[in-house]
Amino acid sequence: MSIAAERLHSVNSKPVNSDGRFVLYWMVAARRPRFNFALQHAVERAQQLKKPLVVLEPLRLRYRWASDRFHRFLIEGMRANAAAFEGRAVTYYPFVESDVESKPGDDSLLAAFAETACEVISDDAPYFFYPAMVRAVAKRLPVRLSLVDSNTVIPMRLAERTFTVAHSYRRHMHRNVIQWLDQMPQADPLEGVSLPKLRQLPPSVTEHWERADLKRLLSPGGLHDLPIDHSVAVVETLEGGAASAQRRWTGFLEQGLGRYDQDRNQPDCDGSSQMSPFLHFGHISAHQLVRDVLASESWRPEKLGDAIGKNQGFWGTSLAVEGFLDQVLTWRELGFNMAVRHPDRFDNLRSLPDWAKKSIQETARDRRPYLYGLSELEEAGTHDPVWNAAQRQLRQTGRMHNYLRMLWGKLIYQWTESAEQSFEFMEHLNNKYALDGRDPNSYSGILWVLGRYDRAWGPKRPVFGSLRYMTSDSARRKLKLERYLRRFEG
Missing domain, CATH: 1.10.579.10 (DNA Cyclobutane Dipyrimidine Photolyase, subunit A, domain 3)
Structure with a gap:
């Protein structure tokens, strides 16, 4: 199934190389195998071109606040992705940068992959270091680089104005959300997919960059040699990755959602979903959260109320579900509206x-x-x-x-x-x-x-x-x- 045009845009004017060896998905923000529009689009392009699909998931050292805490969470996500992609119609290549002084970094790795790729598809992430990174590499790539928005239920570039209060964005969401509930990402973009198998990775890649040894990196002391902040300790009680996110999400649906409106503001019981770290690192999709909470009440579109911008009464659900949807669809997407429309000031x-x-x-x-x-x-x-x-x-x-x-x-x-x-x-x-x-x-x-x-x-x-x-x-x-x-x- 093709993704909506509102979620896709090219960032360079390079052509698609139909003689390339594979389609490359550069997974940087939507780090998950499910409910992922970028992966879905990459699969579709590989099928159209009759080429293998390669997923490159890199982790760089050169980002502000890099620490054991974030590296461990992300590498746990890579381990989960490696397991999810095993035996499927994709070649998965995790890479963890180890030394920025003596070895070429992940941007050079991407360029080496792109030399023999048909095209490169990546995640549209309008925050932190991602926009500058994309601008820098787009000039170096010999093929088309396209970005796909998997962030928000309503495409983040759809709105033609900047919303300054939640009430006005909520009204915008109420007026538009039903259309996009009918255009959700596929739960499993690789289900039933058959693609040619890539027999060998490009020598220009394998001779200079080693596939990440995830088991070693996740062993005790595995991050010690990386030049990152080791004073920010790993959160041992919170494992990163799509599988961990799914387990926690299932637990919340079964045990926490029904009391969300009563418990989420009480620190003693802490009734929040605790999904924000997984959403931030792309280990779970907001689309899935919305789909699942609506399904939990057998919701139907006929239950929708008037689009007047109120935080209760629109969905025709319990107060708990209404409150949760408002957090995901209003407050979370409001931040992306500011980020995508004002990249120079959303974070200051x-x-x-x-x-x-x-x-x-x-x-x-x-x-x-x-x-x-x-x-x-x-x-x-x-x-x-x-x-x-x-x-x-x-x-x-x-x-x-x-x-x-x-x-x-x-x-x-x-x-x-x-x-x-x-x-x-x-x-x-x-x-x-x-x-x-x-x-x-x-x-x-x-x-x-x-x-x-x-x-x-x-x-x-x-x-x-x-x-x-x-x-x-x-x-x-x-x-x-x-x-x-x-x-x-x-």
């Missing part, structure tokens, strides 16, 4: 609305009740037990409870010298430790602290001005925190 203070910039400027000289440096914050060394617990959760588990992440950011803003410094600290701490950091949705959360996607609030307060005000005392009154605080008390 320039994305703030004018009222927020004005408020920040008006209170810039207000005296802060406390001032903390980055090291004090990183070590959870503040006077506030609730904030310290949230920071310890982030460091230890690679995630933070959603409500407490908002409080965490608000207090960093209150305890630092300026909005610029507070954003710098939030970005660093979040992206260094959070497994879902560096994502458009993650930046939405950080910048929401400073007014993005929010509105002006009154009365005006010192430091906060018109920004939404939050305190640990109000969190203690609103939330069940006893077990949470005991767990992360230090």
Whole structure:
């Protein structure tokens, strides 16, 4: 089945080489074998050209905040992909960069593959280092490079405007989503597929780049020799990869979804789906999440309500399912809308609305009740037990409870010298430790602290001005925190 044109675009003007030996899928963001539009398109092109299909999944060293935590999670995903592709109509080639000083990197590896490829297909990922990486390699490739959007249920490039509040994006989603629910990716793009087998990889590849030894890399000390940050420890309780994501997702569907509306904002029971790390690294698809939660209630299109932008009443489902769909289809896709339309400012203070910039400027000289440096914050060394617990959760588990992440950011803003410094600290701490950091949705959360996607609030307060005000005392009154605080008390 062909993918929609709205999900596909070419980034160079090179031709397809019909005499090439194979079609190459450069898997960089949608790192999964299922519900993957890019893999689906690559399979279709291989069938049309009657060529073998090669999947190249590289992991580079040269990215900011590279650490054992992220490398281990990604390599576990590679191990899961290797098992999923075993014996199927594809040649899978995992590569883990080991030394940027003496060996050519993954971009040179891609160029070597492309020398004998018909065309290259990759993931459309408008965030972190991906856009710059794609621009750089597109010039070097001798064949067409096409990107496929597997990120969002409604194609992220479909909207012709930037949405500045959730209500307006939600109305856009309500008006358009039914069309795209009928154009979901194939659950298994390789099911029943027969393609020619690639007998030998290009010598230009095998002579210079070794296939990753995933077993060795995942053994104790396997990452030790890589020049990455070894101080950010692996999260032993969270395994990366599509298989692990599926197990956790099945558990949530069976045990957590029914109470999602009641439990997700309570740290003591932590009723969130915990899918954000897997979504960020592409180990599971938002399309599958939406499909599965709707199927859990035997949903039918006739249940849809009016597209008026409200966060309840549109889907005709339980409040739990309604709330979950709003997180996936409104809040998550809102971040991609900003990222794809404003690549130069979606991840910085320039994305703030004018009222927020004005408020920040008006209170810039207000005296802060406390001032903390980055090291004090990183070590959870503040006077506030609730904030310290949230920071310890982030460091230890690679995630933070959603409500407490908002409080965490608000207090960093209150305890630092300026909005610029507070954003710098939030970005660093979040992206260094959070497994879902560096994502458009993650930046939405950080910048929401400073007014993005929010509105002006009154009365005006010192430091906060018109920004939404939050305190640990109000969190203690609103939330069940006893077990949470005991767990992360230090």
